[in-house]
Amino acid sequence: GSGGGSGGGVIHATASEAVLTAMVAARARASVGAPVGAEFTAYASSQAHSSVVKAGMVAGLGREGVRAVPVDASLAMDPAALSRMIDDDQRAGRRPFFVCATVGTTSTGAVDPLGPIGEVCARHRTWLHVDAAYAGAACVCPEFRAMISGVEQADSFNFNPHKWLLTNFDCSLFWTRDRAALVDALSITPAYLRNAASDAGAVIDYRDWQIPLGRRFRALKLWFVLRHYGAEGLRAHIRESVRLAEVFEALVRADARFEVPVPRSLSLVCFRYRGPEGDAGDEANRALVKALNDSGAMLITPTVVPVGPGAVDRVVLRMAIGGPFTREEHVRAAWGRIQEAAAAAVRTS
Ligand SMILES: Cc1ncc(COP(=O)(O)O)c(C=O)c1O
Incomplete structure (x- = not known):
């Protein structure tokens, strides 16, 4: 929920939308005080899902605006290489603003090391998005949670119950630490959407957390899955x-x-x-x-x-x-x- 803290979550349709909205929020946050016309650059490993580059294309960074960070022998992102690439871009006058780490890559299930990547992000003041589209489901089991160690440093996290958690497409859970960045980047209120509850801040307008205005009631089917299987049933699966x-x-x-x-x-x-x-x-x-x-x-x-x-x-x-x-x-x-x-x-x- 988005109760006490500064974070919150929303159910998107796909991981592709999640990474795009995270990228747009990150850029809005990084734009504050940035020189006009700054060249924003994003980073993901060479094994990251194509949706990260596509997000860059949709967000206007272009394909080249998303850098492919080299991987080690296990096909996980090399944090030292990430740090070097960010340094190089900064020296060249660019504004590195976004890193997508993948927990469970599409091709082989490789796990990028969130701890060291988070430290690089903190040092360079870049947003860290974690794409755990497939593997995130395994976190229902305590014995698999080591793979997200370091996730405390993430600015956003996403996984798809519609992949491995017994939920029909579409259902993609997106969480962000900084909902203000998301809402600042995406909120726009034309006259026909104004209402007293929104003006008073009494309701959460999830339209500001996603691309579409209209929303499906995705929580309902997920609720049924959770009720039907229970935590132990999901773990058993x-x-x-x-x-x-x-x-x-x-x-x-x-x-x-x-x-x-x-x-x-x-x-x-x-x-x-x-x-x-x-x-x-x-x-x-x-x-x-x-x-x-x-x-x-x-x-x-x-x-x-x-x-x-x-x-x-x-x-x-x-x-x-x-x-x-x-x-x-x-x-x-x-x-x-x-x-x-x-x-x-x-x-x-
Ligand atoms: C790691 C990873 N990220 C993102 C995606 C894209 O998922 P979606 O279809 O929900 O956009 C996939 C799909 O295979 C994936 O494996």
């Missing part, structure tokens, strides 16, 4: 997804023709087909994805990420588990299909 991902990971690791090139993250397992000789390339992996998806038995979304000692871009397959009806037998059956499809691909190549 998350824990079972993670357990099934562990089962899948073990199956992949036990087959020498496959590899797990980046660590499993929660319920996401990234894997690659190496082939019997260990030399199967990206084309073989793309063919494998096509065969599996064409079969209709599963849907695998591939991605391309830098892996291995040389950080070479490679196609990897993503097994993402999180449906309430997924059982261990389904995961084992899926793995059987993957093995068969891989063997068939070798026979026909």
Whole structure:
């Protein structure tokens, strides 16, 4: 709620809107006292979701206004590199104002280190937005909360119950520490929206916290999910997804023709087909994805990420588990299909 403190939350439709509104609020805050025409720059890791760059495009920073910060071997943002990039931009007369850290990247579930990133943001007076669109759901379990350690320094935080918390699209929870920055950036009151309650400050006008005026009653379905499952039910769902991902990971690791090139993250397992000789390339992996998806038995979304000692871009397959009806037998059956499809691909190549 937005009761006592200076923060508050609102339910957006998507994480894309959340990062855009955070960016606009951050820029409004940073504009106070900034020279006219200052070039505002934002930062997110090279593994951040495309919605951050899109927010920059919509907000008028342009694609180039959102810098891609290098990542380490685990594909998490390198805070030292972030600090250097911000310093360089400041020296060049630009105004760094916004950093988006990702907890659970789309491709591999990598977790940017919020503690060190928050320190860089504090030093440079930039807004820290945390995009936990997928992985945020895992925070219902105490044992997974270490991944957001340092979140106290965030200016805004977002996660999507519509991804992994059993809620129908759309439902994206957005919280900000500084609701005044958001409202200052987005409020506009034409005559037809004026009313006594708003003028008296007796109500919260959520239109000032988001892009659209109209609002769906998204809280209702989330309330039903919370009531139906309860905290323990939600925890059980998350824990079972993670357990099934562990089962899948073990199956992949036990087959020498496959590899797990980046660590499993929660319920996401990234894997690659190496082939019997260990030399199967990206084309073989793309063919494998096509065969599996064409079969209709599963849907695998591939991605391309830098892996291995040389950080070479490679196609990897993503097994993402999180449906309430997924059982261990389904995961084992899926793995059987993957093995068969891989063997068939070798026979026909
Ligand atoms: C880390 C991350 N951020 C943002 C998004 C975008 O989510 P939305 O569709 O809610 O805008 C995704 C979607 O895959 C994501 O994985």
